[in-house]
Amino acid sequence: MSIGTWIGTVIALVAAAASAWQAWEARKARKEAKESENRALEAAENASLAATRSADATEKIAELAQRDEERKTKKEPPWRIEYQSGSRYALKNLSGERMDSVDISMKQKDDLTASEFPTPIDGSSQKSFIYTRSAASADRSLTVTWVWPDGTPDSWTGEIPAS
Incomplete structure (x- = not known):
């Protein structure tokens, strides 16, 4: 074998090694690109879900605010104090x-x-209590606190009627 053949063989081996290395790098780059694409898709899905949850929460808040406003504009409270006996x-x-x-x-x-x-x-129902006016009390105000069916707490003050 001549020197030219040896040099040609070495160059061919170096070229083959460089080609193999480039193929391996290209495969690695494709894998990284696919992983990056998957991460981007997952991030987009998470952002979409977060936006949906945020929109749902905003809608719920608006609905609760509207109910609260409607309740506040009612002229009559949901309660009445009635005398029973004694x-x-x-x-x-x-x-x-x-x-x-x-x-x-x-x-x-x-x-x-x-x-x-x-x-x-319950609606259209009542609960009894006993009121015995002491000599020290001039105030007949009864404060009622409760929670509406939607979970909103509320209060009302009414006057205990004379017996």
Whole structure:
């Protein structure tokens, strides 16, 4: 073998090695590009889901705000206090909706016996309590707190009627 043949063989081997190395780099680049594409798709899907959740939350907030506004514009409260007999009175739910966590209180706590409270009260139903006016109390205001069916807490103050 002549020197020219040896040089030609070495050049051919170097060219083959360079070609193999370029093929391996190209395959690696394709793999990285595919992984990058998958990450981009996943990020786009996550962004889309986040935007959907955000839109749903905004819609829910707007709906709750509208319900709250509608409730505030009602002229009559959902409650009426009625005299029953003796020292017994009733808190009546005038709405057709069940109200949860209904509780009653007065400034003069000794005047009120409300062992059944807090309690849920169904629509068009009532719960009884005992009011015994003490000599020290001139205020007949009864404060009612409750939670609407949509989860919104609310309160109302009414006057206990004369017996």
